[in-house]
Amino acid sequence: VDTKREAEIQAHLDDLTKPKGSLGRLEELAQKYILITGASWPKIPQKAVFVFAGDHGVTEEGISAFPKEVTYQMVYNFLRGGAGINVLARHAGANVHVVDAGVDYDFEKNQDLIIKKVDYGTKNMIKGPAMTRQQAVEGILNGIEIAFDAIQRGYGLLATGEMGIGNTTPASAITAVITGKSPACVTGRGTGIDSDALNKKIQIIEQAININQPNPCDGIDVLSKVGGHEIAGIAGLILGCAAKKVPVVVDGFISTAGALIAHTLCPTSVQYMFASHMSVEQGHRIQLEHLGLKPLLDMDLRLGEGTGAALAMTIIDAAIKIYTEMATFSGAKVSPGNEV
Amino acid sequence: VDTKREAEIQAHLDDLTKPKGSLGRLEELAQKYILITGASWPKIPQKAVFVFAGDHGVTEEGISAFPKEVTYQMVYNFLRGGAGINVLARHAGANVHVVDAGVDYDFEKNQDLIIKKVDYGTKNMIKGPAMTRQQAVEGILNGIEIAFDAIQRGYGLLATGEMGIGNTTPASAITAVITGKSPACVTGRGTGIDSDALNKKIQIIEQAININQPNPCDGIDVLSKVGGHEIAGIAGLILGCAAKKVPVVVDGFISTAGALIAHTLCPTSVQYMFASHMSVEQGHRIQLEHLGLKPLLDMDLRLGEGTGAALAMTIIDAAIKIYTEMATFSGAKVSPGNEV
Numbered sequence: 027v028d029t030k031r032e033a034e035i036q037a038h039l040d041d042l043t044k045p046k047g048s049l050g051r052l053e054e055l056a057q058k059y060i061l062i063t064g065a066s067w068p069k070i071p072q073k074a075v076f077v078f079a080g081d082h083g084v085t086e087e088g089i090s091a092f093p094k095e096v097t098y099q100m101v102y103n104f105l106r107g108g109a110g111i112n113v114l115a116r117h118a119g120a121n122v123h124v125v126d127a128g129v130d131y132d133f134e135k136n137q138d139l140i141i142k143k144v145d146y147g148t149k150n151m152i153k154g155p156a157m158t159r160q161q162a163v164e165g166i167l168n169g170i171e172i173a174f175d176a177i178q179r180g181y182g183l184l185a186t187g188e189m190g191i192g193n194t195t196p197a198s199a200i201t202a203v204i205t206g207k208s209p210a211c212v213t214g215r216g217t218g219i220d221s222d223a224l225n226k227k228i229q230i231i232e233q234a235i236n237i238n239q240p241n242p243c244d245g246i247d248v249l250s251k252v253g254g255h256e257i258a259g260i261a262g263l264i265l266g267c268a269a270k271k272v273p274v275v276v277d278g279f280i281s282t283a284g285a286l287i288a289h290t291l292c293p294t295s296v297q298y299m300f301a302s303h304m305s306v307e308q309g310h311r312i313q314l315e316h317l318g319l320k321p322l323l324d325m326d327l328r329l330g331e332g333t334g335a336a337l338a339m340t341i342i343d344a345a346i347k348i349y350t351e352m353a354t355f356s357g358a359k360v361s362p363g364n365e366v
Numbered sequence: 367v368d369t370k371r372e373a374e375i376q377a378h379l380d381d382l383t384k385p386k387g388s389l390g391r392l393e394e395l396a397q398k399y400i401l402i403t404g405a406s407w408p409k410i411p412q413k414a415v416f417v418f419a420g421d422h423g424v425t426e427e428g429i430s431a432f433p434k435e436v437t438y439q440m441v442y443n444f445l446r447g448g449a450g451i452n453v454l455a456r457h458a459g460a461n462v463h464v465v466d467a468g469v470d471y472d473f474e475k476n477q478d479l480i481i482k483k484v485d486y487g488t489k490n491m492i493k494g495p496a497m498t499r500q501q502a503v504e505g506i507l508n509g510i511e512i513a514f515d516a517i518q519r520g521y522g523l524l525a526t527g528e529m530g531i532g533n534t535t536p537a538s539a540i541t542a543v544i545t546g547k548s549p550a551c552v553t554g555r556g557t558g559i560d561s562d563a564l565n566k567k568i569q570i571i572e573q574a575i576n577i578n579q580p581n582p583c584d585g586i587d588v589l590s591k592v593g594g595h596e597i598a599g600i601a602g603l604i605l606g607c608a609a610k611k612v613p614v615v616v617d618g619f620i621s622t623a624g625a626l627i628a629h630t631l632c633p634t635s636v637q638y639m640f641a642s643h644m645s646v647e648q649g650h651r652i653q654l655e656h657l658g659l660k661p662l663l664d665m666d667l668r669l670g671e672g673t674g675a676a677l678a679m680t681i682i683d684a685a686i687k688i689y690t691e692m693a694t695f696s697g698a699k700v701s702p703g704n705e706v
Binding site for chain 1: 374382383384385386387388389390394413430431432433435436438440442443446448449450452453456457555557558559560646662663664665666667668669673677680681683684687688691692693697698699700701702703704705706
């Protein structure tokens with residue numbers, strides 16, 4: 027991101043008919059959005075949420091409150107438009123594209139489903155690596171390709187989302203490895219497990235890290251050993267956006283695990299990320315602190331799918347409109363103040 | 367608010383294709399909205415923001431970073447559609463109606479301006495009451511009438527906003543009196559004054575309270591002695607909404623001072639209020655705690671006008687859509703979980 031235009035953008039924000047800085051984070055969002063895109067006068071972007079779906083071998087340990095088949099069932103729900111992300115994306119004026127990144131199910135063709143299946147789910151990470159290094163690379167490259175394709179089709183603001191029963195477990199493992207925090211610090215209740223199941227989940231994550239010894243400096247290694255195919259796709263989508271200077275809205279805990287992988291591979295990619303919300307999952311705060319990102323919303327969400335990112339898109343649009351639609355002091359004949 | 371339907375509403379929320387409670391505050395908003403309106407199946411409401419404008423005699427003490435004439439200049443800016451509230455209300459699909467509640471200026475007729483001028487600004491409250499008791503009552507009744515009229519014209523969700531150079535001073539005074547906190551605790555920098563000016567502002571508020579001795583148990587007395595005409599209108603709008611069982615979105619610090627007055631006059635009115643955001647003004651947190659309301663957004667806003675309320679309206683719409691547009695587990699053939 028070229029920060030040379032910061033002062034010029036700030037001057038315009040300060041000339042709008044409001045006390046300086048009084049629109050707080052909306053002004054900050056406008057500033058960041060314009061710096062990322064490099065546009066002199068930003069337009070309301072075409073928006074899309076990419077929901078990456080994948081299954082997880084570790085579900086055989088009973089770490090989720092939902093059975094594994096819910097992953098493919100929810101893919102159908104997305105394609106029919108009935109899930110939370112469909113409702114919130116419509117509300118935000120964003121399209122939903124579902125990506126089969128590694129679901130243990132064969133889908134028929136559908137125009138809204140992008141099939142980029144790396145495998146029929148990951149392997150059980152307490153018995154060895156979740157996937158091969160080559161599969162991890164393949165998953166990331168798929169995400170990059172999806173981003174490039176979307177940007178070429180005219181999308182100007184992308185968001186990450188995911189579906190994968192059991193995927194708070196790999197997300198917690200990735201977070202523990204990359205941030206250096208203990209699994210107990212970064213592991214939460216996911217879709218809703220009791221305290222006994224939570225303790226078991228923490229033990230499984232500790233075991234997976236011990237057995238696989240992922241290298242925290244090597245994002246591909248971490249992803250292959252304790253990751254997931256949907257998380258690989260998310261990391262790739264983020265990297266693709268950063269490469270093309272397109273802003274990307276990162277959803278909650280699972281998506282931010284993908285952002286951690288992207289950041290490990292390319293630290294400047296974080297400049298292109300908007301953190302949408304603060305999830306209920308306790309590890310999310312630690313992820314965001316690691317990335318130096320401040321979330322826009324804090325609404326006790328823990329659904330995933332991209333729901334927080336879709337809501338945040340409406341706020342980013344609002345910030346762009348503030349920049350382009352408000353009158354200036356001189357134009358509106360309003361007396362300027364002498365604020366400090 | 368009739369809470370008998372809580373269980374039925376919760377049962378529907380729990381049947382939607384998501385882990386129970388995973389949409390957090392969106393579910394809470396849907397629950398509250400439906401309980402307020404009493405509708406069995408909520409529709410997206412027609413929305414309007416009412417921006418009450420008034421001037422303040424206390425500005426002659428130099429407590430604001432902006433000159434007094436900015437109040438009427440900004441009214442023209444609202445009517446031309448160039449202010450922050452115009453941009454954010456358009457974004458939310460809400461209309462903006464401006465109310466001259468007590469501006470020191472004579473406006474010509476305009477279809478978007480409701481003239482309910484109680485006086486040409488308040489008196490300087492460090493020299494005596496800001497207005498008469500009768501004027502306070504008149505201002506509240508105007509607000510109630512505006513709410514009734516709006517509801518009759520089909521609006522289903524109203525929001526409060528305001529414009530009045532100097533009005534963080536009366537808002538702080540009202541807050542100190544009603545919550546029992548010291549003026550220093552509840553007074554902030556408004557549009558942007560330095561530390562010396564802030565100390566002077568606190569002293570003026572202390573002086574105004576000492577001279578006028580407002581009775582914290584009598585909202586009309588507080589309003590007349592240290593209030594403002596726009597704050598009276600806001601209190602009335604809220605009471606009018608509560609009387610008609612229509613939800614009202616309360617903006618930031620000044621609007622919540624109006625909510626404190628409304629609450630003093632009718633404690634159950636708080637059940638109809640949505641607190642839109644947490645303002646930068648330090649007294650806002652104390653106001654919200656007094657009312658027992660939790661804000662939806664925290665975006666470092668301190669512009670007023672109704673800007674935070676307009677943003678929050680987009681989130682309330684999202685919550686209603688979640689309730690009415692998401693698929694159910696049985697309908698979508700998704701296996702239910704066993705969350706705790």
